[in-house]
């Protein structure tokens with residue numbers, strides 16, 4: 255049984271003074287298993303945050319089902335209801351959003367336990383353990399948020415989210431406000447915490463390198479619809495949807511010679527979610543568009559167990575694409591350089607030895 259099941263999730267927001275709606279999420283389905291990371295990726299406005307908010311019960315979906323431990327969410331059963339308190343948590347993009355500037359760090363980490371009615375002695379032990387887990391020295395616990403860096407603030411946000419030992423944490427762009435060093439440290443920290451505690455993550459990010467590093471599976475969203483979903487290693491190595499190819503090839507890796515080469519690039523702007531295309535949502539931007547793409551929405555197809563795609567021409571996308579996991583190669587190269595303290599060179603080797611992340615097929 256999956257920890258979380260989302261089926262046909264729809265979220266439409268009314269447009270003030272009109273009968274139109276913003277179709278933010280359009281029939282999204284996915285599962286989340288205990289201890290795994292599913293990444294939601296896609297351009298700005300593709301519905302990632304809205305899905306995260308629906309999962310946490312912070313907004314009431316227009317349609318579809320969300321089941322946590324096989325019981326339906328919704329109505330009074332939200333992240334704030336007593337039986338679910340502490341089980342699902344959220345880490346924000348801006349650490350300051352989850353922290354109270356007037357409270358010392360100790361109290362901020364302690365707060366979820368106070369809400370759960372945990373006694374003082376246990377709370378104290380757990381706060382110190384949570385702080386140590388995220389690498390905060392005990393002396394820091396008496397400080398206020400403004401007295402520490404953004405990276406440390408995000409560690410406090412993570413300690414606070416983790417202290418109730420949640421089963422699911424929604425991480426909405428948890429590293430995008432941070433500098434590259436703090437970003438890498440936070441990703442490592444999240445991976446370590448997941449290994450130790452078995453927490454499942456719904457990881458929302460524009461940073462595809464971080465996604466590649468932390469995720470077991472990836473769902474690619476376009477205009478509130480999942481166009482491709484599958485194991486991270488497979489999706490990064492052989493994307494099957496033109497949009498996934500476009501998204502990956504748009505990423506600028508530091509070394510241009512190891513940038514993903516692709517014949518698919520996406521033209522034009524993302525259409526308005528108030529006026530969705532009638533058939534395939536990508537038709538106005540896709541270089542492989544055909545007549546049928548403009549008249550009928552393609553069905554979701556299973557290309558391999560656990561790997562789903564919604565495109566008429568997915569076989570050609572794979573056949574004509576290259577089969578190199580450039581992110582893995584880039585990462586292996588970065589690790590080699592950092593490890594050896596050597597100047598950058600182009601790697602001709604195999605992707606990194608990836609025994610756990612990205613290669614785990616939960617399908």
Ligand SMILES: Nc1ncnc2c1ncn2[C@@H]1O[C@H](COP(=O)(O)OP(=O)(O)OP(=O)(O)O)[C@@H](O)[C@H]1O
Nearest residue numbers: 267276278296297298299300301302303304305527
């Ligand atoms: N409360 C709301 N009322 C009206 N429209 C909304 C509301 N919340 C989100 N939207 C719209 O829904 C769509 C999806 O927004 P969402 O914030 O989920 O996207 P996102 O993928 O998280 O984007 P980003 O990467 O910029 O954070 C956007 O068009 C957005 O303007």
Ligand code: SF4
Nearest residue numbers: 534537540547565566
């Ligand atoms: S269905 Fe057609 S328009 Fe849509 S992504 Fe596939 S090829 Fe492109």
Ligand SMILES: [Mg+2]
Nearest residue numbers: 302303304426
């Ligand atoms: Mg967002």
